[in-house]
Amino acid sequence: MTSSSTSSARFPRISNHGVPTRCWCGKGITTFGSSTAENRYRQFYRCQIARDRQTENHLFKWIDEALIDEIRMADAKHERVAQKITKFEERVMEKVKSEIVRVEAEISEKLKEKVNLEIARVSQEMKQKLKIATVAMVVVGAIVGIWISLTV
Numbered sequence: 804m805t806s807s808s809t810s811s812a813r814f815p816r817i818s819n820h821g822v823p824t825r826c827w828c829g830k831g832i833t834t835f836g837s838s839t840a841e842n843r844y845r846q847f848y849r850c851q852i853a854r855d856r857q858t859e860n861h862l863f864k865w866i867d868e869a870l871i872d873e874i875r876m877a878d879a880k881h882e883r884v885a886q887k888i889t890k891f892e893e894r895v896m897e898k899v900k901s902e903i904v905r906v907e908a909e910i911s912e913k914l915k916e917k918v919n920l921e922i923a924r925v926s927q928e929m930k931q932k933l934k935i936a937t938v939a940m941v942v943v944g945a946i947v948g949i950w951i952s953l954t955v
């Protein structure tokens with residue numbers, strides 16, 4: 804990754820994933836251009852102290868590599884966010900489904916109650932009507948009986 808592979812235990816390495824903002828020594832980061840034949844004009848990050856203290860292992864990072872790190876970090880973050888959203892959607896859908904089941908059960912229970920009540924009411928009404936019809940038939944029968952006995 805970085806070309807500073809001569810890491811020493813005497814100099815603590817701070818995490819410099821992505822674009823660094825500060826060297827472990829506390830100094831801010833400056834950009835420099837490489838002058839080696841191998842990496843001519845290639846830009847890198849480094850603290851200013853490092854220029855004078857070549858033996859110390861100060862932060863060094865190629866800018867193009869730092870930017871690729873940043874892109875990868877952003878991608879990973881997007882991936883995590885997308886996963887969280889998917890999980891959240893799944894939880895919401897589960898809740899909605901269980902609520903639908905609950906409401907349906909409640910409605911069917913209420914409907915059953917209403918149907919039973921209606922059946923009871925209608926059968927009561929029918930009984931009442933039947934009673935009236937029976938009484939009417941008895942009365943008619945009696946009238947007919949009286950009429951027959953008078954005309955004979």
Ligand SMILES: [Zn+2]
Binds near residue numbers: 827828850852861
């Ligand atoms: Zn430094």
